[in-house]
Each structure stands twice: as structure tokens, then as C-alpha cells.
Amino acid sequence: MRIDWIIPCRFVEIHDNLGTLVGAGSDTYWVAEFPAPVQVFLAMRFSAMQDELGPDNPHTLRNLIRDTQGNVLSEMSGEIVAEGEQHKPEYLATIMLPTIAQFEAAEEGTYMLESDLDGETNAVPIHVLQGPPRAPGE
Amino acid sequence: MQIPITVFDHINKKVLVIQPGAAAGVNGERPLDELIAAQQASTAQSASK
Numbered sequence: 001m002r003i004d005w006i007i008p009c010r011f012v013e014i015h016d017n018l019g020t021l022v023g024a025g026s027d028t029y030w031v032a033e034f035p036a037p038v039q040v041f042l043a044m045r046f047s048a049m050q051d052e053l054g055p056d057n058p059h060t061l062r063n064l065i066r067d068t069q070g071n072v073l074s075e076m077s078g079e080i081v082a083e084g085e086q087h088k089p090e091y092l093a094t095i096m097l098p099t100i101a102q103f104e105a106a107e108e109g110t111y112m113l114e115s116d117l118d119g120e121t122n123a124v125p126i127h128v129l130q131g132p133p134r135a136p137g138e
Numbered sequence: 139m140q141i142p143i144t145v146f147d148h149i150n151k152k153v154l155v156i157q158p159g160a161a162a163g164v165n166g167e168r169p170l171d172e173l174i175a176a177q178q179a180s181t182a183q184s185a186s187k
Contacts, residue, residue, distance in 0.1 A: 013143075015140050061144075074151075077153070096141065098142075098143045099145070100144075100145045100146070
């Protein structure tokens with residue numbers, strides 16, 4: 001199983017393996033003060049062959065946060081099992097997963113949200129700034 | 139079928155699986171709907187692009 005893409009957003013829900021995203025691409029968060037909790041919705045899509053699905057084929061999804069200096073702030077992992085059947089078994093199956101990564105931002109800067117599935121890594125940068133929300137360039 | 143949300147809570151060091159609308163939250167005390175509403179209303183909103 002591999003990661004096709006991960007999109008940070010303000011909200012995501014998955015019905016029938018189809019995603020509804022609000023604020024897709026949100027990558028900048030404004031906080032009143034530090035430290036501040038930051039919650040980021042991540043819409044994830046994976047792909048796999050039929051023989052990689054089912055309860056006998058668990059996959060490990062690791063979520064890692066890097067701080068503004070690139071140091072590992074926190075690392076967690078969970079096991080996922082994807083079920084379902086393709087109309088044609090030889091076709092690649094796609095799986096959508098809604099997730100939230102919550103971490104504490106200690107200072108202003110760019111944090112990296114890394115997701116690792118079966119050894120393949122995808123990283124999403126999240127910028128955390130202090131003050132009221134402003135438009136780019138303000 | 140709606141897929142439950144997997145929460146990587148790095149603050150409380152927990153991985154949670156939450157059914158949307160269920161009476162459980164990231165901190166085990168706030169329903170997810172409240173969490174979403176609070177996030178959207180707080181100053182921690184993402185900047186509009």
C-alpha cells in the first residue's frame with residue numbers, strides 16, 4: 001500500500017470512499033500566543049492491490065511532527081486495515097482516510113507533518129504564525 | 139458509509155479513532171463537532187489563500 005497524496009484542510013469527511021474537503025490546501029495557522037495547540041485535518045489517499053487489503057493485511061501508518069528546527073517533536077503510529085473489493089481485482093484500489101494531527105506549537109515557524117505508510121513518507125509543511133489572520137503580503 | 143476519523147494526538151500521546159458525531163473528542167472531553175466548530179471559530183484558522 002502506498003500514499004497517493006495528503007491534503008491539509010480545515011475539515012474532511014469520507015463517505016463511500018469519496019472525500020468532502022473544506023479549506024483544502026490550508027497550510028497557515030494563526031494563534032494568539034505560544035505555546036498553542038494546532039489541529040490540522042489531513043485528507044489521505046492510499047492505493048493498493050487487492051491482495052494488500054483485508055484484515056489479514058494490516059498496515060502501519062506513522063505520523064511524525066518536526067519542529068521549526070527540523071527536530072522530531074513527536075512520533076506516533078497506528079495500524080490500519082483497508083477492506084473492500086474492486087470491480088476488477090487487477091485494478092489498483094484506492095482508499096481515503098480522514099485524519100487529524102494535533103500538536104503543540106512552541107514558537108512561530110514551519111512545522112512538518114510527516115506520514116509514513118509501509119516505509120513510504122509524505123511530508124506536509126504547516127506554518128504557524130502569531131497574531132490575527134492576515135492575507136499573504138499584508 | 140462514513141469513515142471514522144483517525145486522530146494523532148501528539149499533545150496527549152494518544153491515537154484515537156472517532157466516529158463523527160460520537161460523544162468523544164481529541165481530549166476525551168469535547169465532541170468532535172465541538173472541536174471542529176471551535177477550530178473554525180478560533181484565531182487558529184488558516185489564512186485564506
